[in-house]
Amino acid sequence: MEENVIIEINGLTKWYKNAAKPAVDHLNLAIRKGEIFGLLGPNGAGKTTTISILSTQISDSEGKVTVNGLDLKKDADQIKKIIGIVPQDIALYPTLTAKENLDFFGHMYGLHGKALDDKIRQCMQDFGLEDRMDKKIKTFSGGMKRRVNLIAGILHNPRILILDEPTVGIDVQSKIVILEYLKNMNKNNGITIIYTSHLMEEAEQFCSQIAIIDEGRLIEKGNPAKLIEKYESCNNLEDIFLLLTGKRLRD
């Protein structure tokens, strides 16, 4: 195992019940500490499945995963403490206010008192939501919900942050706020970020490493700029994807 690898995935396979083929098919990946890692692929490629396994939400069928040197199956509780997860769906209580939601998740992570209050206020401010603290989530716009959804995953200062399509369905301004914030977290605190997207252009600019998957299998991985160099006929990741799979991405 390489010195600063924080997540290592070997032969990871996931069969859902009664499925005709695996959602993830013998996937091998190594993610280094401090990386912004993009897991890219079209609808149904197996992105959510992969990171659900990584974040201990579902179990795998086959393979071995280590996180920070710990075995995912044996030391799940240890691993849970150092990862933060931002799900693809908004996982917040609609009838509670932003503050009440964040208080709840903060407490669940064992945070409390002034430290938690300050952290919540700071995050809400960073995301331009300070005047929405005491409003119910169901009155928020889609972009605002996404931002609170993200805050709920970072309150406990995780060392690895896993985000599932955090920029889907929001306007350019919100997207920039979110991506800038993540970049800063990565730069200032050395947090490893794993993020999924089907937006190749966004990933090209945001990620230091990417992996393209399709139908659960790894297609290509590497640094975005280097990959574009490698495939001379291609100008961007989108072209590479088309070249390797013969498919177009959605949108």
Added chain:
Amino acid sequence: MWLKYIASTKKEALLLLRDKAGLAMLFIMPMALVFIMSLLQDSTLKKLEEQNTPVIVINQDTGSFGKSIVEGLETAGFFIVSQQINGKTPSEEDLRQLVNEGKYRVGIIIRPGATEALRQKIKYRIKQQFPEEERKLLDLGAISDTTLPHVDVYFDPVTKSNFKHAVISALRQFSAGVVAEMVFDTYADLLNELVDIQLKQAGGFDEMIDFTQQYATPEKKNLIIPNSTQHNVPAWTIFAMFFIVIPLAGNIIHERESGLSMRLKTIPGSNLAVIMGKTTVYFIVGILQAGFMLLIGMYILPLFGMPMLRIGSGLFAFMIITVSVSLAASGYGILIGTIATTQEQSSIFGSISVVILAAIGGIWVPTFMMSGLMITVSRLSPLNWGLNGYYDIFLRSAGISDILHYVLLLLSFFLGCIFLSYLYNRYKKMKS
């Protein structure tokens, strides 16, 4: 862990407080049901004749006999007794006319000196018991056997004959106490005179026998018959307590569908805290429901002419059985929320199953009205365990030890539900 538990309880409380429809269902529904059902049962179960029959009485007797007839009528509960018309004692002529016109169903005239006549009659009878030669020793004053105490009873001409019999036997019953008292007094006087023993006043002759109402079929031997309040208040309280299944299971499923429970799964140790928080909040709701309904039974229902709920010395037992029912209901909600896959499934299955358990458990139709097989089946419903526990408290002022078996059944039901939910979750995890 403590902190997580508190936070999770607070979250559940907020969620429920903001769910106005759910709250209304949990508190308004049982109240409405109690009112509707009590009123319906009161009017169908009781014959109209029996209740609130207007009676006019002229009491010309000044002694205890006349007094106890009037008191008996007044406290029997199904007569409305008038002694005055427009502030005046009516004449006999007025009385006959009022009854004839149907303004009063019954008119009663207690003749002057009825008490004295009764006393004379009793003394005479007692004297007759002694052998002839001893009688002159007894100084019972001048006794004549001629006068019988006299009460005239007039009926509305349309009155049915069994109603007449019922009224007459009620009057006999009201006078029986006075008669017994006089018999005792007379013997006491005699004893005093003959052997110089001073006896204390005797009393309580009206309540010498406890008439326990039962049905004669063998299975029903031990069934007790509650009045409408004693049935409806606990029955609909339990029903409403079990209806927390709908919001509770809905809440669990919403958490699962929205990815909230996925997020919670990634937080170490939060699962248990969340389940405990839910159980706590819905458990407290059940307690509040029961307290609320108890107050309605004690203070509100009597205002509408329905019998008052009396808890007697059973408050502690009441609390214990309430705690058990509430836990059983929460456990059931958690089980349904765990097994059902969609909101629709849980609310349909949840409400139908509660209604069925209520029906077989004697919530709708009290067990004492059921037939043999149904009574056996009713014992399978946790709602029936709770209901029987409450019956025992309200009707027999049972203590903890009398209801312990119901408490244990309900608590095992709660633990069983939690255990099944746990097994199901493990099974699901293995399968996925």
